[in-house]
Amino acid sequence: MTRHLLSVFAMILRSESWALARGIALSVVVLSMGATLLGLSGWFIVAAGAAGLAGTGAVFDVFRPSAAVRFLALGRTAARYGERLLTHDATLRALALLRVRLLARISAAPFEVMSRFRGAQVLGRLTADVDALDGVALRLVIPLLAGGVTLAGAWAVLAWLVDPRVASWSVLGLAAGSALALGWAMRASARPSRLAAAADQAFRVRVIDHLRGRAMLAFAGQLDSSLASVLDADARARRAGLQVARVERRAGVLVSVAVTLAAAGALLLGAELARGGVITAPKVALAVLAVLALAETVAPLRRGVAEIGAMRDAARRVNRMLQTTPDPRPMPAGPQPDIAPGLQLDTVTLAAPGARQPLFAGVNLTVAPGETVALTGPSGIGKSTLLNAVAGLTAVQGGRILIGERPVGDWTEPDLRAVLGYLPQRSALISGTIAENLRLGAPDAGDAALHAVLADVALDGVVRRMGGLDARLGEGGKGLSGGEARRLVLARVLLRRPRILLLDEPTEGLDRETAARVLQGVRRACPDAAILLSAHRKVERGWANRALPLIRL
Ligand SMILES: Nc1ncnc2c1ncn2[C@@H]1O[C@H](COP(=O)(O)OP(=O)(O)OP(=O)(O)O)[C@@H](O)[C@H]1O
Known part of the structure; x- marks a missing residue:
């Protein structure tokens, strides 16, 4: 099933590879700037305090770190804006292309296939299914790649600036804890998110059937039961949607616990090393606050994994439709043949x-x-x-x-x-x-x-x-x-x-x-x-x- 998601992402990548690559690069810049901003702030506050206590405050250089903090804060906002613009634009354009391709295939389907299509279902493929797929790039693949690269870079920088043991505990701890939380969320939400999408689709089909057939339903005395089945689909969609939201919230709590443990571990380990004179106290503050900022690498994935069941189903249906309906035949405007067509x-x-x-x-x-x-x-x-x-x-x-x-x-x-x-x-x-x-x-x-x-x-x-x-x-x-x-x-x-x-x-x-x-x-x-x-x-x-x-x- 994941193969279908990958094939959708490959399709988006093929048509918008350059914009997506720039989007992922900007995303890495945003996440790195966030971690650097908080890490530097932590270092700055503790280092300035330490300089004050040591009586060297007058010669402590406050200008360059505070200028860097301002640059990072402003630059991060600008990079975030650019990243959102690029990735959303690329994804939406790729999905618009997918919608056009799907419509072209549906329109060119052989008569036998076409005669079995149900209007409301085809509409569902073209709208709900294609819309569900925007999360594949925006909430799964791009955050996963950008987060992975940022965490690897953060580990290298912290190992170099602070200490490899502190870096390993904090970054790897954060990554492992988050992976466990997201893995749980993915399993727990797969069924409700699939059910929510299916109920939503059933709701659309039933509303159209109900409106189209209302005269016949009224004469058969079935108007109320038809309306009840519409409302039932709506209620099921809402129930399943609430379940998905609950899983997403719980995943958020679990990720926060993982981040807190990683930061607390970094603090304890760092304090121990600082006591032994291996590293300085400001560097410990840098590591702890950088880890807190790295929680941002995981946050966008929460919604992505919560929606994964619906995305997989949508990707499977869209792929199947693309595969089972042939490419439209070219329609050259040829001259009318000169025959006496009996x-x-x-x-x-x-x-x-x-x-x-x-x-x-x-x-x-x-x-x-x-x-x-x-x-x-x-x-x-x-x-x-x-x-x-x-x-x-x-x-x-x-x-x-x-x-x-x-x-x-x-x-x-x-x-x-x-x-x-x-x-x-x-x-x-x-x-x-x-x-x-x-x-x-x-x-x-x-x-x-x-x-x-x-x-x-x-x-x-x-x-x-x-x-x-x-x-x-x-x-x-x-x-x-x-x-x-x-x-x-x-x-x-x-x-x-x-x-x-x-x-x-x-x-x-x-x-x-x-x-x-x-x-x-x-x-x-x-x-x-x-x-x-x-x-x-x-x-x-x-x-x-x-x-x-x-x-x-
Ligand atoms: N889309 C379809 N899928 C499967 N079987 C079909 C389909 N359309 C028609 N049939 C079957 O093909 C057979 C011939 O149907 P067709 O509509 O060609 O008959 P007909 O002679 O035109 O009938 P009528 O005079 O009632 O219109 C019927 O047995 C019908 O059940």
Whole structure:
């Protein structure tokens, strides 16, 4: 699991290595200045007192040490500011890049993978999981590296200036005690921090499900129980969050105990050595206060280790998503191929997504430009699955699908999308104006083209009543009836003037008369298109030139 955290850090390091290296260097400077400041202050106070007692106070140089104390105090603040700026900026930029990469992978996921995504979960990956990962660099790796380097440097300086035994007791004691405290905190918080993140994710998913399904839940009498499950997830997240905070506080107490023991040990050992005349009293004060300041090397790690369970889970999920979804295919804007794209199915065998057993086998079909063929057969036979395969979204088990005499798999994505239009069974409208929804299909289309295509799908009157092309729709096209929303999606498909047109139950939800008008409009909009449709209704079968009944194996 730690491997996932390391791979996230490696990714951050790769994209922001220079800024992070400078951040770590500044962090070492900040910690060293802090320790030097307190150590020097301790030495200064005791040395000045000793000089006063010895009657040499008048010649004791107070100017240089006090100037150094001021320089360290001011310089430390400036270095801290620079370090925060650099490390946060580098981390946030790397995470923004990660978010973009994740989104690109999700958007380019194969159809089978995409159709299993749950909106709220994907949103969770992109927001909560990526946010959780900011701690990997800021609260784990950077403080660990900077703290390690500072402690090693502090040991060397104290061993040289004071005494190796005092240095070893204080620095190594502090490091070992803190490591034990943080190790305990890491183990104790792993479960609650994971639970807190999972409950938070469940809360988001349930809130969205609750809001989306509230009408259905109200009719089923389940509104209260759905609300209770939302509140339950929230309560669990808060309980687990409190547990994490408790562990973090206790870890803080344990680290303070370790620091105090290290400083007290340094004082006792130093006093003994001072009594023996091995070192001077001001040097003992220097060591003791420097150790107290070195507690700062450990402090930022407390929160990092307390969050480690959530970070590990987030890193695992993000890595898995990056690995299981392929790199987006390049989308060169190639010229539209010069073909007469009829459609041909050559002994096609097809299975449902993820299934081995074929739905049907050996299907042959040719749809010439200007021709319309209706796929018929019982519900679940595989009409939609076949349309998905023709659209290049799923693979066939056997045989070939040719568009313009070229297998679908050999087409580049932009070329295929340029010749092929598809109205699937479920399709999306965005919240925005009617015009914005239509121009998703053809961004350069003028208002006249939009009005013409709306007339083709018999929506011109409806849009006029709503206030025209700038009338706004709510989320998922709210503001239109089911049949109107479907016709608006159909209009968006027609606007691209596709040469191959795939329609999955295009008149579902329309009365017979409107259905007939819409089907006539489709042909008017695309007179030369080869049209293949999944047809349940007589009006659709009657409109087609021929039917291809699919037969279960
Ligand atoms: N995403 C999916 N994952 C797994 N199986 C699926 C998926 N989509 C469809 N199926 C299965 O594939 C089979 C064919 O479904 P398909 O939707 O193609 O039938 P259809 O003929 O279009 O039905 P209908 O006329 O009711 O729309 C069904 O048994 C269905 O359960």
